[in-house]
Amino acid sequence: xxxxxxxxxxxxxxxxxxxxxxxxxxxxxxxxxxxxxxxxxxxxxxxxxxxxxxxxxxxxxxxxxxxxxxxxxxxxxxxxxxxxxxxxxxxxxxxxxxxxxxxxxxxxxxxxxxxxxxxxxxxxxxxxxxxxxxxxxxxxxxxxxxxxxxxxxxxxxxxxxxxxxxxxxxxxxxxxxxxxxxxxxxxxxxxxxxxxxxxxxxxxxxxxxxxxxxxxxxxxxxxxxxxxxxxxxxxxxxxxxxxxxxxxxxxxxxxxxxxxxxxxxxxxxxxxxxxxxxxxxxxxxxxxxxxxxxxxx
Numbered sequence: 001x002x003x004x005x006x007x008x009x010x011x012x013x014x015x016x017x018x019x020x021x022x023x024x025x026x027x028x029x030x031x032x033x034x035x036x037x038x039x040x041x042x043x044x045x046x047x048x049x050x051x052x053x054x055x056x057x058x059x060x061x062x063x064x065x066x067x068x069x070x071x072x073x074x075x076x077x078x079x080x081x082x083x084x085x086x087x088x089x090x091x092x093x094x095x096x097x098x099x100x101x102x103x104x105x106x107x108x109x110x111x112x113x114x115x116x117x118x119x120x121x122x123x124x125x126x127x128x129x130x131x132x133x134x135x136x137x138x139x140x141x142x143x144x145x146x147x148x149x150x151x152x153x154x155x156x157x158x159x160x161x162x163x164x165x166x167x168x169x170x171x172x173x174x175x176x177x178x179x180x181x182x183x184x185x186x187x188x189x190x191x192x193x194x195x196x197x198x199x200x201x202x203x204x205x206x207x208x209x210x211x212x213x214x215x216x217x218x219x220x221x222x223x224x225x226x227x228x229x230x231x232x233x234x235x236x237x238x239x240x241x242x243x244x245x246x247x248x249x250x251x252x253x254x255x256x257x258x259x260x261x262x263x264x265x266x267x268x269x270x271x272x273x274x275x276x277x278x279x280x281x282x283x284x285x286x287x288x289x290x291x292x293x294x295x296x297x
Contacts, residue, residue: 015147019056022089023049029097038096048092055085055154068140069211075226078153079233086157087165095167102168111168116182119163124189126156131193137207160186172277176249183245187238190230197227252279259287266295 026048030040058064058080066073102111113119129135130149139149162168164182174182197204203219212222256275263270268291278287 015059015150016056018151019052019059023052026092026097029100033096040092040094040097044092044094046092047088051085051088051092054088055081058085059150066211069208070215070217071205071208071222072225072229074140074208075229078150079230081150082153082157083233083237086154087161089154089158090161090165093162093167098167113159114162114166114168115171116163116174116178119159120182120185123156123160123186126152127189127193133204137205140205140207175276176245176252179245180242183238183241187234190234194227194230194234197223198231252276255279255284259284259291262288263291263295266291268294 026045030045033040058077063073063077063080067077068074113122130139130153135145135149139146163170163174164179200223201220203223205219205223208222209219212219256272256279259275259279260270260272262268263275270291275287278284
C-alpha cells in the first residue's frame with residue numbers, strides 16, 4: 001500500500017453512484033412539487049444538495065485515499081459522511097417530498113424504523129459493528145465491503161437524524177426533554193467509542209501498519225488522533241444541537257401561548273396540552289386557522 005499524495009484524487013464509482021441517484025430523484029420530485037404549486041423551501045433544497053456535495057467531495061478527495069492508510073483519516077471520512085452529510089440530507093426532507101415512497105407497500109414500513117428507539121439502536125449497533133477489528137479491516141481491504149460500510153453508515157445516520165429532525169410524525173412522548181435525552185444518548189455512544197480509542201494502551205487495527213510506517217506515525221498515535229477527532233466533532237455537534245433545541249423550545253413556548261391567548265380572546269375552548277401537541281408537530285398554523293374559524297361562527 002503506497003501513500004497517497006496530497007494532490008491525489010480518489011474515485012470509487014460504486015460509492016458515488018447512490019449519491020448521484022439520490023440527487024436525480026430529489027431533483028425530479030422537487031420539480032414535480034413545484035409544478036403542483038407546492039415548492040420545497042429553498043433552504044431545504046440547499047441543505048440536501050450541500051449534504052450530497054459534502055458526501056461526494058469526501059469520497060473523491062485525497063482524504064478518501066489516505067483513509068485506506070491511516071485510521072485518523074478513515075475516522076474523519078466517516079464523520080463527514082455519516083454525521084454531517086447525513087444531517088444535511090435530513091434537513092432537506094419534507095413530508096410531501098417523501099410521501100410517494102412512504103405510500104408504497106414495499107417501502108412504507110421504513111417509517112417505523114425512524115421511531116426514536118429503533119433509530120438509535122440500529123445506528124449504535126452499526127457504529128460499533130464496523131469498529132470491530134474483523135469488519136473494519138475487511139472494509140479497508142475490500143472495495144465492495146467498503147462501499148457497503150459507507151452506505152450503511154450514511155443510511156443509519158439518516159435514520160438516526162430522521163427520528164430527531166425529520167418530517168415524519170413523532171411519538172407523543174418524544175417532546176423536547178425526550179429529544180434532549182436522545183441527543184445525549186447519541187453523543188454519549190460516540191464518546192464512549194472515542195474514549196476506547198484514546199485511552200487504550202494498544203492499537204486495534206493492523207491493517208493500517210504499512211500506511212502508518214509510510215507516514216511516519218505510530219499505530220497508537222494514529223488511533224489516539226482518530227479518537228480525538230471523534231470527540232471534538234461530537235462535542236461541537238452536541239453544542240449546536242443543544243442550541244437548536246433551546247431555540248426550538250423557546251419558539252414553541254411562545255407559539256403555544258399565542259394560540260391559547262387567541263383562543264381565549266375568541267371564546268374558543270383550547271386545552272393547553274392540545275396546543276402543545278399541535279405546536280410540537282409543526283401544526284400550529286393549522287390550529288390557528290381552526291381557532292379563527294370557530295371564533296367567527
